Amino acid sequence: MADKRTRLTREQVLAAGVELADAVGIDGVTMRKLGQALCVEAMSLYHHVANKEQLLDGMTDLVYTEIQLPQDTDWRTAMQVRAHSLRDTLNRHPWALRLVGSRTSPGDATVRHHDAVLGTLRRAGFPLALAAHAFSVLDAYIYGFAVQEQALPFDSEEAPTELATAILAQFPTNQYPYLAELTARYAEDTGYAYVQEFTFGLDLILDGLERALAVGAPPYTPARE
Amino acid sequence: MADKRTRLTREQVLAAGVELADAVGIDGVTMRKLGQALCVEAMSLYHHVANKEQLLDGMTDLVYTEIQLPQDTDWRTAMQVRAHSLRDTLNRHPWALRLVGSRTSPGDATVRHHDAVLGTLRRAGFPLALAAHAFSVLDAYIYGFAVQEQALPFDSEEAPTELATAILAQFPTNQYPYLAELTARYAEDTGYAYVQEFTFGLDLILDGLERALAVGAPPYTPARE
DNA sequence: CGTTGTAAACTTACGATGTAAGAGTGCGCC
DNA sequence: GGCGCACTCTTACATCGTAAGTTTACAACG
Incomplete structure (x- = not known):
C-alpha cells in the first residue's frame, strides 16, 4: 500500500479507494482508513479530491476504465x-x-x-x-x-444446491407455490450456472x-x- | 406527522421512514430525524426495529407493496x-x-x-x-x-432541450462525435419523451x-x- | 383503591465519521 | 541563503448509530 515518502497524486488516491472498496466494501471506505492505506492523515486527501463525493465520482470513473x-x-x-x-x-x-x-x-x-x-x-x-x-x-x-x-x-458463481433449499425453507411452500417449484428445480439441477x-x-x-x-x-x- | 400520544407501531415507523426518504433522500434518513418526525426520541425506534439495517429492509419491502x-x-x-x-x-x-x-x-x-x-x-x-x-x-x-x-x-419527464445542449457543452464535440450527434438530435427533437x-x-x-x-x-x- | 409487572419511551454516553480552520514542512527557484 | 507554494498534519466540531441503564404509564390483580 504505497511506500512512505513519495508525494501523493490524485490517481494514487483514487486507485487506493478502489482497492479499499474492493477489500472492505464501499461503507468501509472512510477518509481516515483511506489515508491510513496511503500512509497519510485523512485531511491530506483533501488536497487531491474536493470532498468524499468527488472521491467516489473519481473511483466510479476509474472502474469504467477497466471495461x-x-x-x-x-x-x-x-x-x-x-x-x-x-x-x-x-x-x-x-x-x-x-x-x-x-x-x-x-x-x-x-x-x-x-x-x-x-x-x-x-x-x-x-x-x-x-x-x-x-x-x-x-x-x-x-x-x-x-x-x-x-x-x-x-454467490452467483457457485452451485446453489444446498443454498437453494435453505432459501426454499424460508418461505412456506404452500404460500408461494411457483417460487417453490422454481427453487426446487434449481436445487436438483446441479449443472445450472x-x-x-x-x-x-x-x-x-x-x-x-x-x-x-x-x-x-x-x-x-x-x-x- | 403522527399525533402526540398514540403508541408507535412498527408499521408507522416504516411508513414514516418511506415518507422521510422521499422528502430528504435516503442519506437524510437518520434515526434522530425519523424519531423527530414521529414525535419520539431516536432510541425509542429501537423497540420496533432491531437496527437501521432492518429499518431499511422494512422500508424496501413496504415499497414493494405499492407495485x-x-x-x-x-x-x-x-x-x-x-x-x-x-x-x-x-x-x-x-x-x-x-x-x-x-x-x-x-x-x-x-x-x-x-x-x-x-x-x-x-x-x-x-x-x-x-x-x-x-x-x-x-x-x-x-x-x-x-x-x-x-x-x-x-429529470426524465421534462423536455431536455436546453439541458441537452448544456450537457453537450461539457464534453468537446470533436472528441466524442457520436455522443455529440446524439445529443444534438435530442436537443432539436422537442417531442421526445x-x-x-x-x-x-x-x-x-x-x-x-x-x-x-x-x-x-x-x-x-x-x-x- | 393501591400494588406491581412490563412494554415503551427517554437519558446519557461513546466511538466513528466528514470536514472546517489553521499551523507546520520541505522542495524548487531566485 | 531565503521566498513561495504545494503538500501534509493537528485540532476541533457537529452528526451519526447504538449500547446501557433509567423512567414512565398502563393493564391486571389483590
Missing part, C-alpha cells in the same frame, strides 16, 4: 464482448453499481466508453434513433442484471435489435431521420 | 402493466433502488410479488425454465432502466419472449422438463 471498449468486429460480437466485460467489471467491484445510480456527473472514461459503443453501432449501420434505443436496452439490461445478481442471497441466465437475455435482446435493424425503421420514434 | 401485482389477463399485457408499475414505483421512491442492490434478504411483499409474476407466466404456458428466464430478463431490464434514469443529469425509450426495450423483450414461447424449447438450458 473493454468494443472492438471493430461485427457489431453483434462487439456488443457481446462489451456486455460480458461490463458484467465482469461490475462483479469485480460490486460497490460501483450503487454509485452509478447516485452519481449524475459522468467522468471522462464513462463518456469515452459511451461514445465508443454508440460509434460501433452507428458504423454498423444503425440509424441514430435505433442506435440510441439499442444502447439504452443493452445498458439497462446489463446494469439490471448486475443489480439482481448482487441481491441474490448466494448463472451465466446462462445472462446470456439468454443478452441474446434475446441482440436478436431483437438485429431484426429491428433489418426492418430499417426504428419503431416508437417520431418519424425523422 | 401492482400482475392481473390475470393475457401474459403480455399483464407483464406490461407490471413493468410500468414497477418503473413508476422506483421513480416515486428513487432511494429504493439503491437499497434493493444491497439487501440480500427479501421481505414478505417482495417474495409475494415474485411469486405472482412467476405464476402469471406459468399459467400462460411458459415452461419452468423459460418462465425463469423471462422473469430474469424483464426484471433486469426494468431495474437497469431505472438505474439509468436516475443517473441522467436531468423518455417513456418511449422504456417502451421500446420492453416491447423488444416481450417480442423475444413471445417467439421463444412459440418455439417451445427454452434455449440455453440443459434439456430437462
Whole structure:
C-alpha cells in the first residue's frame, strides 16, 4: 500500500479507494482508513479530491476504465464482448453499481466508453434513433442484471444446491407455490450456472435489435431521420 | 406527522421512514430525524426495529407493496402493466433502488410479488425454465432502466432541450462525435419523451419472449422438463 | 383503591465519521 | 541563503448509530 515518502497524486488516491472498496466494501471506505492505506492523515486527501463525493465520482470513473471498449468486429460480437466485460467489471467491484445510480456527473472514461459503443453501432449501420434505443436496452439490461445478481442471497458463481433449499425453507411452500417449484428445480439441477441466465437475455435482446435493424425503421420514434 | 400520544407501531415507523426518504433522500434518513418526525426520541425506534439495517429492509419491502401485482389477463399485457408499475414505483421512491442492490434478504411483499409474476407466466404456458428466464430478463431490464434514469443529469419527464445542449457543452464535440450527434438530435427533437425509450426495450423483450414461447424449447438450458 | 409487572419511551454516553480552520514542512527557484 | 507554494498534519466540531441503564404509564390483580 504505497511506500512512505513519495508525494501523493490524485490517481494514487483514487486507485487506493478502489482497492479499499474492493477489500472492505464501499461503507468501509472512510477518509481516515483511506489515508491510513496511503500512509497519510485523512485531511491530506483533501488536497487531491474536493470532498468524499468527488472521491467516489473519481473511483466510479476509474472502474469504467477497466471495461473493454468494443472492438471493430461485427457489431453483434462487439456488443457481446462489451456486455460480458461490463458484467465482469461490475462483479469485480460490486460497490460501483450503487454509485452509478447516485452519481449524475459522468467522468471522462464513462463518456469515452459511451461514445465508443454508440460509434460501433452507428458504423454498423444503425440509424441514430435505433442506435440510441439499442444502447439504452443493452445498458439497462446489463446494469439490471448486475443489480439482481448482487441481491441474490448466494454467490452467483457457485452451485446453489444446498443454498437453494435453505432459501426454499424460508418461505412456506404452500404460500408461494411457483417460487417453490422454481427453487426446487434449481436445487436438483446441479449443472445450472448463472451465466446462462445472462446470456439468454443478452441474446434475446441482440436478436431483437438485429431484426429491428433489418426492418430499417426504428419503431416508437417520431418519424425523422 | 403522527399525533402526540398514540403508541408507535412498527408499521408507522416504516411508513414514516418511506415518507422521510422521499422528502430528504435516503442519506437524510437518520434515526434522530425519523424519531423527530414521529414525535419520539431516536432510541425509542429501537423497540420496533432491531437496527437501521432492518429499518431499511422494512422500508424496501413496504415499497414493494405499492407495485401492482400482475392481473390475470393475457401474459403480455399483464407483464406490461407490471413493468410500468414497477418503473413508476422506483421513480416515486428513487432511494429504493439503491437499497434493493444491497439487501440480500427479501421481505414478505417482495417474495409475494415474485411469486405472482412467476405464476402469471406459468399459467400462460411458459415452461419452468423459460418462465425463469423471462422473469430474469424483464426484471433486469426494468431495474437497469431505472438505474439509468436516475443517473441522467436531468429529470426524465421534462423536455431536455436546453439541458441537452448544456450537457453537450461539457464534453468537446470533436472528441466524442457520436455522443455529440446524439445529443444534438435530442436537443432539436422537442417531442421526445423518455417513456418511449422504456417502451421500446420492453416491447423488444416481450417480442423475444413471445417467439421463444412459440418455439417451445427454452434455449440455453440443459434439456430437462 | 393501591400494588406491581412490563412494554415503551427517554437519558446519557461513546466511538466513528466528514470536514472546517489553521499551523507546520520541505522542495524548487531566485 | 531565503521566498513561495504545494503538500501534509493537528485540532476541533457537529452528526451519526447504538449500547446501557433509567423512567414512565398502563393493564391486571389483590
